[in-house]
Each structure stands twice: as C-alpha cells, then as structure tokens.
Amino acid sequence: MNVSTPRPWPHMVAAVLSAAQGLLLLGFLAFYLYELVLGEGDDPGRVVMSAVLMGVVGVALLAAARAWARAASWPRTPTIVWNLLLLPVAWSMWGGGFWGAIPLASAAVVGVAAGLAAREDHGPSA
Numbered sequence: 001m002n003v004s005t006p007r008p009w010p011h012m013v014a015a016v017l018s019a020a021q022g023l024l025l026l027g028f029l030a031f032y033l034y035e036l037v038l039g040e041g042d043d044p045g046r047v048v049m050s051a052v053l054m055g056v057v058g059v060a061l062l063a064a065a066r067a068w069a070r071a072a073s074w075p076r077t078p079t080i081v082w083n084l085l086l087l088p089v090a091w092s093m094w095g096g097g098f099w100g101a102i103p104l105a106s107a108a109v110v111g112v113a114a115g116l117a118a119r120e121d122h123g124p125s126a
Contacts, residue, residue: 018079019065064078077115084112
C-alpha cells in the first residue's frame, strides 16, 4: 500500500490504541524506575522485573501500532489477546473501586473489536 491509500478504519483504531497503551506502559516503566531510585519499592527485585516486563510489552505494543498503521495483518492476534487479557485486570480494578477500570475496559473492548474487524486480506503482511 502506498502512503496515499487510506488505511481501513480497524487498522487505524488498533494503531492508535496500541500506541497509547504502549506509551502508557512506558510511562509506568519510568515511574517504577523513579520509585526504585528513590528506594520506595518494598522489593527491588520485583520492581526491576515489573519494569522489564512493562518495557518489553510497551515496545511490543509500539511495534504493533507501527504495523497496524502500515495496514499489516500480523498484529491482529496479539492485539486481540492483549486486550482480552486487560478485561480481567479492569474487572479487578472495578472490584477495588478504582475509577480507571471503566476507561481500561472500554479501551480493551474497542481493541478487541478493531482486531476482529481487521480482515486478514488488508495490506501487506509485514
């Protein structure tokens, strides 16, 4: 696909959502590292491993966002799986009375819908 060809809407929705989620995770990564430097974490090993996991997933989400923006189909399954995994997280947050559960669940549902709506035959596979 060349640059002037419009991307299918599910690809663009998935790209924006994946980029936002990736940047948010990298923001949490920076916060965890900041807390580690200040000595606020109760278990430095857990903080470091959480930071590594957030970094890996954040970068993977940014890679998926880039692929979605290029109308690739490979990030379809990872996007759907990731967003399905966010639903129990949102449910736990809701049970804990955290207001962030509603936007998280909403974003997860939109991500699953965009992934499902993105047909396999759109665009190049890489």
